[in-house]
Amino acid sequence: MFSGSIPALVTPFDAAGGFAEAAFREFVEWQIAEGSSALVACGTTGEAATLSAEEHFHVVRVCVDQARGRVPVIAGAGSNDTRVAAANLRAAKDAGADAALMVPPYYNRPSQEGIFRHFAALAADAPLPIILYNVPGRTVTDIQPATLIRIVQAFPELFVGVKDASGVLARVTQHRLALGADFAQLSGNDDLALAYNAMGGVGCISVTANVAPRLCADFQAACASGDQAAALALHDRLYALHDAMFTDASPGPVKYALTRVRTDFPPALRLPMTWPSEAARTAVDAGLATAGLI
Template sequence: MFSGSIPALVTPFENGEVAEKAYRALIEWQINEGSSGLVPCGTTGEAATMPAEEHFRVVRICVDQAAGRVPVIAGAGSNDTRVALANARAAKEAGADAVLMVPPYYNRPNQEGIFRHFEAIANGCDVPIVLYNVPGRTVTDIHVDTMARIAGAFPNVVGVKDASGVVQRVSEQRAACGADFCQLSGNDDMALGFMASGGRGCISVTANVAPGPCARFQAACLAGDYGEALAIQDRLFPLHRALFSDASPGPVKYALSRVRPGFPAELRLPMTPAGEPSRWAVDQALEHAGLV
C-alpha cells in the first residue's frame, strides 16, 4: 500500500502559529521532488506540542495540498487508548489515507496491553493503520510475535514503521507477518540494509531536506540497483547523522532554512534550536550532499 520515500514532515511555525503558506509550499516541493507519501503530525512534526484541533487542522491542510497525488499517513498515536481511537477517527474524517500509531508510551504496558490497545483502535475505526515501533521514544517494544498477532487479527493493520534500530527485525517480521506486510524503515541511516532485507520504503526525516535524492535512493533499492543506492547513501549518510546531532527537529529545521532560504525554523518548547556544534555538522553534511 505504501512504498518509497515518505517524509515525516516538519511543521513550520511563525510567531507560535502554524505557518500554512510555508507548509503548503513544503508539501508541494516534496511531491514535485518525487516523495511517494507524506506523514503530517509525527514526532518530527512536533505533534506532541499540538492541541487536537490544531493537530487535525494540519492534517487537513496536508490532505488538501496533496490532493490525492500521494497518500497521507497522519500521526495519531496516544498512550491513552480512548484518545488514540478518537485520533484515528479524526484523522479519517480529515481525509487521511492511513494513520501512524505508536504503542502506549510512559504507561509501559506489557505485550498483552499493547495488543489490546491496537485491538480497540483497529475494531473501532476502519482506517488503515501503520504501527510505529520506536522503543527509544516510547520505552515499549512491539515484539515480533505480538506484531504477528496484531497483523493476523486485524486486516486494517497494514504495516509498520520500524525504528527499533535492529535490522534483523525486518527478516523476523517478514517471516512472522508475511511478505505482504508493509515494512517501512524509521531510520534513514539504516535504510539501505533495511531495504535489502525486504523493506518497502522509509518514513524519512532526511527527505524533508533532500526529497529528490531520498526518492531516487528508494527507487534504486526497489529496482534492485544497490550500486546506485549505495552511491546515494554515501552522499547522504553524513546528513542522516547530522540531523540527529541535537534534539530533533531542531537540526532538520535549521537544515531546511539553509536549503530553502526563508523557511521558518521556529520550534515550540520544550524543543529548542540546534546548538552550534549541530549547526556546523549540518552545514558540513549539506555541502557533502551537494545541497548548498
C-alpha cells in the first residue's frame, strides 16, 4: 500500500509562531512534483508535539486538500493515552487522511502486553489503516518483533506497515518471514535505507526527503528496480546530508537546510525546539554541497 520515498513533512511557522499555510501548500506541491510517493503530516519532524489538537488536524486537512488525491496522506496520530489515540484516528479520518502513523505509548512505558492491548483496543473501531511507528529513541518504548508480529497477525487488514526507526536491521527479516512481502516495511532511518531495502524493505519515511525529494525518490526507484549501482551512488551522494540532519535536535537542521534550498521557506521553530548550532549549520551546508543541492 505504501512504498518509495515518503517525506515526514516539516510544519512551517510564520514569524508570530502560527502555521504558515501558504508556505506549507507550496511545500506540498513541490514534494509531489519532485516524486515523493506519499506524505506524512504532523509526525515527529512536523513538530506535532508542539501543535494543539486543532492545529494538528488543520495541518492534515491542508495537506490532504493540497495533495488532491495525487499521493496518499498519512497523518501522525499516536498518543500515550489509548483513548486519545482513538480520538486522533477519528480526527485523521475526518481530515481526509488515507492512513495513520502511530507510535506505541510513550513516557508511561507499557509492557509488551500493554503495547499489544493498546493497538488491539484501537483496532476495535479504527477508521483508517495504521502504519506502526517504532522509534524507541524517542518513545522509550520498543515494539519487539514478536509483539509487532502478534499485532499484525491479529488484525492483518488494519496494520498495513511499519516505520522502523529501531536501527536493528535484523528485524526486517524477522518481520518479512512472519508477515510476508505485502506488509510494508519502511525504514525510519535515511542512513540505513539502502541496507533496509536490500533486506526486504520497500521505502523510507524520510527526513532528508524534505530537502532532497528528487534524489530520495530516485534512490528509492533504483532500489525498487534492482539497480544496486545507482542506489549505492545515490546513497553515497546523500549520506553526508543524512548525517547532518541529526547534528542538532531535529527538526532544527532540516528547517535550516530548507532555507538554503528554498527562498520561500520560513526559518521558524516552536519552543522547545531551537535553531541549530553553527556547527550543525556547517555540517548541513557541507551535506547540501556534496549532494549537489547548493
